[in-house]
Amino acid sequence: MLKTRVITAVVLLAILLPVIFVGTPAQFALLAAVIVAAGGWEWGRLVGLNGTGAVFYGALALLGVGLTWAGGWMLSPIWLKPAAVFWVLAGPYTLARRPATKGAWRGLLLVAGPVLLIAAWQALCLARERGVAFLLSVLVIVWLADTGAYSAGRAFGKRKLAPSISPGKSWEGAVGGWLLVLAVAAAVLASGLQAPTIVSHLASTQGLGVGALTLTMLVAFSVVGDLFESQLKRQAGVKDSSALLPGHGGVLDRIDALLPVLPLALLFV
Template sequence: MLMLRVITATVLLAVLCIAIAMGPLAFAGVMAVAFGAALYEWLRMGGLGPVPAVLVAAVEMITQFSLYWAGALPRMEWFLFIIDGAVMLAWFAIFFTELAHRKNGFKVSVRTCLVSAVTFVPAAYLSLLYLYEIGDWVMVLSVLLIVWGADISAYFSGRAWGKHPMAPAISPKKTWEGALGAYVIVIVFFLLTYWFCIQKNVFTNFLFDELGFVWGVVVLAGLVALSIAGDLWESMLKRLVGIKDSSNLLPGHGGFFDRMDATLPVIPAATWIILSVVLAR
């Protein structure tokens, strides 16, 4: 299983690197496929049939890709600001709901599942393209590292010191100790990045330059919370429909939604933060 996971991850990394080397449209196209697959899996969890789910996902992602291909993104900053702000608030509401019902879980209606899918995934994809547009792959990677760093740190901190479950009815293996480890390690890592890396297109460098140390740390902690919210949200959906993985599209990893669940809330939030500074100038 470990070897299969490594092989799949290597292939995905190779495809991503080739897409980046080929240019913006290739990168946007590859990401459209990945986000479209995640949207398809999310819609299937909501009870939509395979054909309607494919059609909805295809229409959504082709529309977003076409906007990028047509060069509309620079003229959509206010639209993105409003949409990403609404999406970010919705994810925080989900996070607090998860914490409030951490011991008994909660129901998610079919309508809520489907509406959130067709809203959250396209917003994250369009926001990813905006990040790429203003800061190239470095900006995108620096945002994704927040999610990956939080996930890896929470896993190992939880394995080493985890005793108190964070949301036993939703995801029994996640602990408060793991979450605390994620906060501390991610914040320390990006503070060190800020001190030793001078690149302006690193998201956290932008964050600390524009907001200062205290507010930069607060915002970074909020982004870690959103990554946890996305992870718990998918765990709740899978628990409600009684499945282990969102699909088997990625051998050894499950589905695209499994790999992107914690990323979907963070990308729009990071984009909203950048836009709130850019549009205020």
């Protein structure tokens, strides 16, 4: 399993890094669109669509990206607000009530899926337009929160965060991830880094105090996104969203925490 995970990671980095660092914004947008299509297919499967239905569902998400791109709306945040509203309202509701994936709730998930994925794609494009450093700074918030939560959870975790959804997560881990994000943000500001980042943007436009609160909110919603997908998988009776990434699960397994963070972060800029 470890060998498979490493090979998959190397292949993914060999594709992603050149596109991020030396590719054009259009090439990056195209790669992100492929990720959206795969995520749409997985989302469809998790909410109960059959094989053909899930394929068409992924194609629908890709069509939305194409229409947004062709219509010249790529850099107009038309998808960010509805996605943010969903995450702010439906995300916590899902974790609190754990509604079954059927009836009206299933209908809402079917409608919301493409919107959330297209919004994530648009947020990625908007971040890339501000520069590679800015794009990476948004992604790193989620990666640091996850890494800090894993490390702190293993070392200090006692109080379960959501035992019925993801038994391995703890409140101590979540706090550890949050503290790591704030510590790295402070280090970035102290370094005097000239490249624009979301940290420098928040500090200059909101001030240190409000900027720290914004980062705290983004970390909280990274946890919401992670638990939201875990809830979908649990109700679908699957361990991973798919097997597209050998050793790592599916695309949604890798971007679940990013789905709420990306539109919320870009709305602030």
